[in-house]
Amino acid sequence: MNTLVIAEHDNSQLKPATLNTVGAATKLDGEIHILVAGENCDTVIQSAAKITGITKVLAVDSENYTHALAENMALLVTEIADNYSHILTPATTTGKNFMPRIAALLDVAQISDITGIESIDTFIRPVYAGNALATVKSSDSIKLITVRGTAFEPAITDNNNAEIQTIESGDNFAQSQFESHQLTLSERPELTSAQVVISGGRGMGNGENFALLEAIADKLNGAIGASRAAVDAGYVPNDYQVGQTGKIVAPDLYIAVGISGAIQHLAGMKESKVIVAINKDEDAPIFQVADYGLVADLFDVLPELTELL
Amino acid sequence: MANYKTPLRDMRFVYNELLDPEQIQALPGFEEISSDLVEALLEESARFCEEQLQPLNRSGDEEGCHFDNGNVTTPEGFKEAYNGFCEIGLNSLTSDPEYGGQGLPRSVATFAEEAMCGANFSFSLYPGLTAGAIHSIELYGSDELKKTFLPNMVDGSWSGSMCLTEPHCGTDLGLCRTKAIPQDDNSYLLSGTKMFITAGEHDLTDNIIHLVLARTPDAPDGIKGISLFIVPKISVTKDGSLGEANGVSCGSIEHKMGIHASATCVMNFDNAKGFLVGNLNKGMEAMFVMMNNARLGVGIQGLGVAEASYQGAVEYARDRLQGRALTGVKNPDEKADPILVHPDVRRMLLTQRALIEGNRALAAWVAFELDVSHNHPDEKRRKQANDFIVLMTPVVKSFMTDCGSEVSNIGMQVLGGHGYIRENGMEQYVRDARIAQIYEGTNGIQALDLLGRKMPEHFGRNMRPFFHAVRNYIYAKEMNYELKDFLIPLAKAFGRLQKITAVLAQRGMKNPDEIGTASSDYLRMLALVALAHQWARMAEIGMQKNKGDDGVFYQAKIDTARFYFERILPQTGALFATMMAGAKSTMSFNDDAF
Amino acid sequence: MKILVAVKRVVDYNVKIRVNADNSAVDLANVKMSINPFDEIAVEEAIRIKEANKADEIIVVSIGPKENQETIRSALALGADRGLLMQTDEETQPLAVAKILKYVVEAESPDLVILGKQAIDDDSNQTGQMLSALMNWPQGTFASKIDLMDNEVNVTREIDGGLETIRLKLPAVITTDLRLNEPRYAKLPNIMKAKKKPLDIQQVSETGIDIKPRLTTIKVTEPAQRSAGIKVSSVTELVEKLRNEAKVI
């Protein structure tokens, strides 16, 4: 049977994690369809149709989906779920929000945050903050899966022209409603898909000092991340957090600055290709996972690094 | 960097398996203290100490207290930590519920105190001194004094201090000169200077309640003329609110070897209004009763620091790669083996461990008997418990603080040069631990108290509960072949102790210097036998459980016991010989030749 | 206003777990267990709501073996009013947990259910969403702020791009994120009092709820360890290595 990927987007752009999810879907059997539910999201629908491997785009344009509220997403997806053996979506805050709701309505389990596909019913997923990997087999007729983007190669997006099928909007769930959002505006690449991530921890001392990281991120076209300690201390907003319960990143280069390296943080970045740690405490656990460690005061190192890049 | 974790597993073992939780629960007043409640209380206490007190240990040491024109400020973070500490009730574990305390058994509170001292020794002194002051008022204060002072002291909004020492009067409190002049309203005006007063002045609380030893104008000379007074820093009005400042001021704070975050103050009393606690001229009696509790507390300080040092040493010994094992490479992937493989390092770690766990067990026994002495329904049993405590108080104070020093020094040694520098936190334990051998009665004085007073008192009655317990244990287990490695050396050391006790009692009657010379050695020997008794019991339990759940823990008990019996208890032989040699070489030495 | 809080007993977050020898599971023998940190935040939030006089009763429910009573007691010590253990020794996966919670919700009729957003053992992040689906209630997941009004609640959620605020009609389900609050320490007297608070026990087997696992764990393995690399001595050396050795810049 076929696989449905639920696209993540902001009504104007497809989020990169969607491509990794399609990448994961190609490891399953059957056709891959993609659902784009949003409002005034035509550009997203068009780019979804271009993704290699997609045979059909299900498009629904309605104010019910402007903010991808879980309740409405669930009502919509349960309508079409029967046509699929697998439904996949990125394990982002959006996907994690609506997917279990769909699962419960369909009376099936959800398989969270998979990092590997063994067969059409057997998957690998990290547990205990990534300190163990569980291989699980699902006995449900429909497999609902959230996909860890960093674990799968993204699908390519230029050479396809999939059929676009407009579908009916589902019902509106009246008991919940979007009020407002405060999005962190940034010109930088998105944390979870950037090639380079530079993260600061408690050692940064305050929020202003993150400017030191920005200077380097500018040169490397990197994204900025943070440890939980730095977020809790209010240096940077919550969406910078990398870790077990924050964002999972796996860039080509991860630079950890003033981060001690609690297991919860390591869980979010240890799949990075190259890890650099800068910390003045030579016993900091972060050095145990770093390819290159520099024991030094970050306030000396960062300006020099900016200079040299 | 050292990172203290409360040894909850071992505490649970001591409480549930070495003590008898049901016996504690059977004491009137402790009916609700079930073993799972104790577990929950200790876990939360431990969490607070580890998460809130420990992070301030190093910074408090570096920063120290500040003195500015009579005002003392504690290091950064202490005030917040103190507030949190009182909020959850850690300051009033054993205080009377009538005044807002938790009314917990001492045998439970002791573990929480250990966690406080292990996490932050200096911090623990602020609530520690308050607890001492509360205890004195509970025992000897009039109802009015109790009503005026206890509720605020028990909830932590006021703290306490104990003002005994004066510049010319330390051990010999009979030299006390502070004057107390009676007034018409039944109060007294106190004048004089006290020094070395822990928590005499600080910024943690709104008021400080000083308990002050002083002398009324026509009091007899010496120790028999000393009375105890309550002197608040700020006077308390009839309705219980704070009134005017009393004539109490802090003259300076000391710069010292360790416990930098604890303010050690010179306190000046200048016509300060005070109130008599207990009877006139009976101040020392009041002190002595209070001391049994306080001295166990000081022993626990030694234990807490020792444990912290041990943990730091073990962690380092696992990680530090240096040299190769004598018997061949243990760690082929690296250029050197962890120092844990070296016999001498193992000797150090096992010595630490054997002394720590032995002391924890002994302290629990003493704490339990303290509970019995207060709460047991049977007067005879209470008396017997009291005899035991009277004997063991100088032992736990002195031996456990000696071990605190010894063990933290060993801990530093395990780290080599990295122990001596400040960065790793190990030298702080050495500096902090040292004071506990000095204050609350020097360890030398404790030993004298044991051998010169406690032993002969009531024709040796105080000795009986302890000696009988050890003897009965040996008799009861004699036939247990499995225990022979422990019982035989225990019986041998116990025999030596009995023998030297008799010898010294005899010699002491002829020449008191025989007692004075032998006392420190005698105290150590008695303590080593007491630990051997505990270690035999622990090994016995270990043998019953080392095959089951958590067998590793129980096997380690047996193995540590073995180390104790083979490599520490034999010290009693040397001590025996030393004492047998008598006082002559010590006392006949020409004073001018020193 | 009545609040139901669900708490799970999990391996303490400080414990470094190990996979057992036959690769069938994580080794849990003699491992320290604690309340799931996100659930502790949920309990704290409920207590704060009650302290602000916006709720009258807090019920804490846990699902699992009899040891979970300790977890419930610790929530009672923080300030919850009564506890309920839905006892079972079987494995309960999120869908089963949600079904059991639905059963409890139907019996207790709370106005608000608060749960942690995920348990730090299985890292599933599903139960709250599933429960609200089964109840057909609105959901506010990953909450960093909860603003309770008469019949509605505003929930500020931590999302990938920042924060989002949604408005839910009560009754509703909320799951907590890290920055919602900082849980207090239990006061020692309250730990003692918690012993006397009511704690009911019901057997899951007697409810007729189907809790059969839908996922079978075939094996559990340890992830490939990353080995420590090298220490560089200067920024120049670092940049040189990144350029010429790692070739990532």
Ligand SMILES: Cc1cc2nc3c(=O)[nH]c(=O)nc-3n(C[C@H](O)[C@H](O)[C@H](O)COP(=O)(O)OP(=O)(O)OC[C@H]3O[C@@H](n4cnc5c(N)ncnc54)[C@H](O)[C@@H]3O)c2cc1C
């Ligand atoms: C950091 C710190 C905190 C303190 N906190 C307090 C406090 O809160 N309240 C308080 O009142 N005091 C406090 N003290 C004082 C402390 O209790 C005394 O220092 C201690 O009792 C010893 O008194 P001393 O220093 O005058 O020594 P001394 O009494 O002069 O003794 C010097 C030496 O002689 C020995 N010695 C003295 N007399 C005899 C004897 N008869 N037989 C055998 N040996 C003897 C002693 O053992 C010691 O080795 C504190 C001291 C310090 C350093």
